[in-house]
Amino acid sequence: xxxxxxxxxxxxxxxxxxxxxxxxxxxxxxxxxxxxxxxxxxxxxxxxxxxxxxxxxxxxxxxxxxxxxxxxxxxxxxxxxxxxxxxxxxxxxxxxxxxxxxxxxxxxxxxxxxxxxxxxxxxxxxxxxxxxxxxxxxxxxxxxxxxxxxxxxxxxxxxxxxxxxxxxxxxxxxxxxxxxxxxxxxxxxxxxxxxxxxxxxxxxxxxxxxxxxxxxxxxxxxxxxxxxxxxxxxxxxxxxxxxxxxxxxxxxxxxxxxxxxxxxxxxxxxxxxxxxxxxxxxxxxxxxxxxxxxxxxxxxxxxxxxxxxxxxxxxxxxxxxxxxxxxxxxxxxxxxxxxxxxxxxxxxxxxxxxxxxxxxxxxxxxxxxxx
Amino acid sequence: xxxxxxxxxxxxxxxxxxxxxxxxxxxxxxxxxxxxxxxxxxxxxxxxxxxxxxxxxxxxxxxxxxxxxxxxxxxxxxxxxxxxxxxxxxxxxxxxxxxxxxxxxxxxxxxxxxxxxxxxxxxxxxxxxxxxxxxxxxxxxxxxxxxxxxxxxxxxxxxxxxxxxxxxxxxxxxxxxxxxxxxxxxxxxxxxxxxxxxxxxxxxxxxxxxxxxxxxxxxxxxxxxxxxxxxxxxxxxxxxxxxxxxxxxxxxxxxxxxxxxxxxxxxxxxxxxxxxxxxxxxxxxxxxxxxxxxxxxxxxxxxxxxxxxxxxxxxxxxxxxxxxxxxxxxxxxxxxxxxxxxxxxxxxxxxxxxxxxxxxxxxxxxxxxxxxxxxxxxxxxxxxxxxxxxx
Ligand SMILES: Cc1cc2nc3c(=O)[nH]c(=O)nc-3n(C[C@H](O)[C@H](O)[C@H](O)COP(=O)(O)OP(=O)(O)OC[C@H]3O[C@@H](n4cnc5c(N)ncnc54)[C@H](O)[C@@H]3O)c2cc1C
Numbered sequence: 237x238x239x240x241x242x243x244x245x246x247x248x249x250x251x252x253x254x255x256x257x258x259x260x261x262x263x264x265x266x267x268x269x270x271x272x273x274x275x276x277x278x279x280x281x282x283x284x285x286x287x288x289x290x291x292x293x294x295x296x297x298x299x300x301x302x303x304x305x306x307x308x309x310x311x312x313x314x315x316x317x318x319x320x321x322x323x324x325x326x327x328x329x330x331x332x333x334x335x336x337x338x339x340x341x342x343x344x345x346x347x348x349x350x351x352x353x354x355x356x357x358x359x360x361x362x363x364x365x366x367x368x369x370x371x372x373x374x375x376x377x378x379x380x381x382x383x384x385x386x387x388x389x390x391x392x393x394x395x396x397x398x399x400x401x402x403x404x405x406x407x408x409x410x411x412x413x414x415x416x417x418x419x420x421x422x423x424x425x426x427x428x429x430x431x432x433x434x435x436x437x438x439x440x441x442x443x444x445x446x447x448x449x450x451x452x453x454x455x456x457x458x459x460x461x462x463x464x465x466x467x468x469x470x471x472x473x474x475x476x477x478x479x480x481x482x483x484x485x486x487x488x489x490x491x492x493x494x495x496x497x498x499x500x501x502x503x504x505x506x507x508x509x510x511x512x513x514x515x516x517x518x519x520x521x522x523x524x525x526x527x528x529x530x531x532x533x534x535x536x537x538x539x540x541x542x543x544x545x546x547x548x549x550x551x552x553x554x555x556x557x558x559x560x561x562x563x564x565x566x567x568x569x570x571x572x573x574x575x576x577x578x579x580x581x582x583x584x585x586x587x588x589x590x591x592x593x594x595x596x597x598x599x600x601x602x603x604x605x606x607x
Numbered sequence: 608x609x610x611x612x613x614x615x616x617x618x619x620x621x622x623x624x625x626x627x628x629x630x631x632x633x634x635x636x637x638x639x640x641x642x643x644x645x646x647x648x649x650x651x652x653x654x655x656x657x658x659x660x661x662x663x664x665x666x667x668x669x670x671x672x673x674x675x676x677x678x679x680x681x682x683x684x685x686x687x688x689x690x691x692x693x694x695x696x697x698x699x700x701x702x703x704x705x706x707x708x709x710x711x712x713x714x715x716x717x718x719x720x721x722x723x724x725x726x727x728x729x730x731x732x733x734x735x736x737x738x739x740x741x742x743x744x745x746x747x748x749x750x751x752x753x754x755x756x757x758x759x760x761x762x763x764x765x766x767x768x769x770x771x772x773x774x775x776x777x778x779x780x781x782x783x784x785x786x787x788x789x790x791x792x793x794x795x796x797x798x799x800x801x802x803x804x805x806x807x808x809x810x811x812x813x814x815x816x817x818x819x820x821x822x823x824x825x826x827x828x829x830x831x832x833x834x835x836x837x838x839x840x841x842x843x844x845x846x847x848x849x850x851x852x853x854x855x856x857x858x859x860x861x862x863x864x865x866x867x868x869x870x871x872x873x874x875x876x877x878x879x880x881x882x883x884x885x886x887x888x889x890x891x892x893x894x895x896x897x898x899x900x901x902x903x904x905x906x907x908x909x910x911x912x913x914x915x916x917x918x919x920x921x922x923x924x925x926x927x928x929x930x931x932x933x934x935x936x937x938x939x940x941x942x943x944x945x946x947x948x949x950x951x952x953x954x955x956x957x958x959x960x961x962x963x964x965x966x967x968x969x970x971x972x973x974x975x976x977x978x979x980x981x982x983x984x985x986x987x988x989x990x991x992x993x994x995x996x997x998x
Contacts, residue, residue: 239920240916240917240920241917241920241921489996492996493995503996503997504996504997506987508996509986509987509990509991509994509996509997510983510986510987510990512994512996513937513985513986513987513989513990513993514986516934516989516993516994517934517937517938520914520931520934520938521907521910521911521913521914521938522910523917524910524913524914524916524917525910525913527913527917528913546906546909546910549906550906550907598902598903599902601902601905601909602882602898602902605881605882605905605909606880606882606883607882607898607901607902607905
C-alpha cells in the first residue's frame with residue numbers, strides 16, 4: 237500500500253487550499269454569514285469550482301481533475317480548519333462518488349455539471365434522529381415508467397440550497413436511490429436553523445413524480461451504490477473533522493502560551509501541559525486513521541468499510557475532545573460568542589452526528605474485527 | 608547458505624519470494640507457533656540454555672544470514688535490509704508463525720546507539736556478538752535517587768589514567784543477573800551541570816566488584832535487580848561517544864527503547880485479537896459495558912498500529928522517530944494496559960489463578976508506562992519539545 241505520508245502533490249494542494257481559504261473563507265466569514273442569516277457563499281463556491289475542487293473526484297473526460305479521495309481529504313481537512321461553508325462534501329464527494337459508479341450518459345452529464353459548478357447536491361437520507369440507512373420509510377411506488385415518492389427526510393445537509401437531491405427511498409424490491417432536481421411539484425424544503433450555522437433542511441415529499449430516468453443504477457447493481465457514496469462522505473467528513481480538531485488545538489496551545497496568570501504563561505502549568513500533550517497524541521492517532529482511509533478508498537474501495545469507519549469514529553471522538561478542552565483551557569473567554577472556539581464546538585457536534593456517530597462506526601469496526 | 612552474512616537477500620528484486628522460500632526451508636517446526644510471550648523469548652548470551660534444539664538451530668540459521676538484526680549493515684552481522692524489505696520479512700514471518708529468533712537489549716537499544724555514536728572499532732567489536740546472540744546486555748540507567756530525573760545519576764567513574772574506577776548503585780536493572788555486559792550512565796564530572804557530566808560506559812558483568820541482587824515483581828517474576836559497583840576497573844576505551852557527553856547517547860538510545868516498548872505493547876501478553884477474547888468470554892456477547900470498552904480499545908489499537916506505520920514511513924533511513932517516540936510510548940503503553948484490563952474482565956475468575964497465566968501478563972503491563980520513562984514524563988517531553996509549552 238502507498239505510504240502513510242502525504243505526497244509532494246498533496247503537500248502542494250494543501251498549500252494552495254490553505255492560501256485560498258485563509259483569503260476567502262476564514263472563520264470570520266462564517267461569522268459574517270451567520271450574522272446575516274445566510275447559509276451559502278456562492279462566490280466562494282465559484283472560487284472553489286475555478287480551483288478544480290468541485291471536480292476533485294470527477295473524471296477528466298467530464299471536466300474534472302480526478303485526483304482521488306486522499307487529495308479530496310486534503311481539501312476537506314483544510315476546510316475543517318476554517319469551518320468553511322460550502323456544498324463540497326455533499327456535492328463533490330458524496331454525489332460525485334455515486335454518479336461515477338453509474339456509467340450512463342445521464343450521470344456523466346451530471347458529473348460535468350458538478351465540475352463546472354452549475355449543480356450542487358444534498359443527500360436526503362435520515363428520517364429519524366439517528367443515522368440508520370437500512371431503515372428507510374420514504375416510499376417509491378412505481379407508476380408507469382416512473383415513480384411516485386411519498387415521505388419525509390430530516391437533517392438533509394445542504395438541503396435548502398442544493399439544486400439537486402439524492403434521495404434514498406424504499407422501493408418495491410428494496411432500497412433505491414434517486415437523483416432529482418430539487419425544484420419540483422410536491423417537494424417542500426424547510427430549512428432548519430442549525431447550531432453550526434450551516435444549511436440543513438427538512439424535506440417533505442408529497443406525491444412527487446419522478447421519471448424512470450431519475451433512478452440511479454450502478455454498473456454492478458444498485459446495492460453498493462449508496463455505500464460507496466456514504467463511505468466517501470464519511471471519510472471526507474472525518475478529514476474535515478480532523479482539520480477542525482487540529483485548528484481548535486492550535487488555537488488552544490496558542491492561547492496557553494499567551495495568557496498569563498500568577499505572573500506566568502498558563503502554558504507553564506503541568507496540569508495543562510499534560511492535557512494538551514494528551515490531546516496532541518489523540519490527534520496524531522486520528523491523523524493516521526484518516527490518511528489510511530484515503531489510501532484505501534483510492535486503492536481498494538470495495539474493502540474500505542473498516543478503514544472509513546475507523547477514521548470517522550476516531551475523528552468524531554478526537555474533535556469532541558479538542559473542542560471540550562479548547563473551551564475549558566480558554567476559561568471564560570472560550571464561552572463567549574465573540575470568540576471562535578464556540579463555532580468549532582458547534583460544528584464538531586453536527587459533524588459527529590452526520591453520516592453516523594461514534595457508536596454507529598464503532599459497531600462497524602467491531603463487526604469487521606470479529607466481535 | 609552463504610557465510611558472508613545476508614548476501615542472499617539484500618538487493619534481490621524478488622525479495623518476498625526469496626525470503627519466503629528461505630523461511631520455509633530454515634525455520635524449525637517448533638519455532639512456527641507464533642509464540643512471543645516473555646517465556647518464549649530467546650535472549651541469547653553466555654549463560655543461555657536453549658529451550659529446544661529448534662530454538663538453537665533457528666538462532667544459528669538466522670544469525671548466519673544476518674536475519675537476527677535484518678536492518679543492520681552486513682559488516683556488523685546484519686542483512687543490510689531496507690525498511691521496506693524488513694517489513695516484508697516481518698510479514699512473511701507472521702504468515703509462517705515464525706518466532707523472533709533473538710531478542711535482546713543489545714538489539715533494541717545498544718545496537719542503534721553504537722551504530723550512531725560508536726567508533727569503528729567499537730562497532731566491529733561489540734555488534735557481531737549481539738547479532739549472533741553470544742553476548743547479552745543489560746541497561747544500567749536508573750538509580751535509587753535518579754528515576755524520572757535520570758540525569759541525576761550519582762554512580763561515578765573516576766579517571767585513573769589508564770582505566771576508569773567505577774563505584775555506585777543501579778536499580779531496576781532488568782536481567783542484570785543474566786546479562787553478560789552492561790551499558791551504564793556514570794558521572795564523570797561532578798562539577799559540571801548535571802547533563803554535562805555523564806558518560807556512557809560499557810562494562811563486563813564479570814568484572815571484579817560487580818554484584819547483583821534480584822528484586823521480585825508484583826507479577827511474581829523476578830526479572831530485575833539492584834546492581835552494585837564496588838571499585839570496578841574499566842578499560843578507558845569502553846566509553847561510547849565523548850566523555851561527559853553520555854547524555855546525548857542516552858537520550859538517543861531511549862528513543863529506540865520507547866519505540867520498542869510501544870510496538871511490543873501491541874501484542875505483549877495479549878497476542879489474541881480482542882474479538883476472540885470477547886468470544887471466549889461468558890459475558891462477551893451480553894455485557895454491554897465490556898463490549899463498549901472492547902470496541903473503543905479496538906478502535907484505538909487500530910489507530911495506534913497505523914500510527915506506528917506512519918511514523919516509520921516518516922522516519923528516513925532508519926534514523927528513528929526522535930521525540931515523537933514519546934508519543935508512541937505513551938499511547939502504546941496506556942493502550943496495552945487497557946487491553947489487559949479487558950482480558951482480565953473478559954476472563955472473569957478463571958484469570959485469578961496464578962497458573963492461568965493471564966494475571967502475570969496483566970500485572971506486567973503496568974510496568975510498560977513506567978519503564979523507559981513514565982507516561983507523565985512522556986507527556987512532559989511532548990509538551991516541551993514538540994508543542995513548545997513551557998515555563
Ligand atoms: C519492569 C521494569 C523494568 C525496568 N528496567 C530497567 C532497566 O533495565 N534499566 C534501567 O535503568 N531502568 C529500568 N527500569 C526503571 C525505570 O526506567 C524507572 O522506574 C522509571 O524511569 C521511573 O523512575 P522511578 O521508578 O524512580 O519513579 P519516579 O521518577 O520516582 O516517579 C514516581 C512518579 O512520579 C511521577 N513523576 C516523576 N517526575 C515527574 C515530573 N517531572 N512531572 C510529573 N510527574 C513526575 C512519575 O511519572 C511517577 O508516576 C525499569 C522499571 C520497571 C518497572
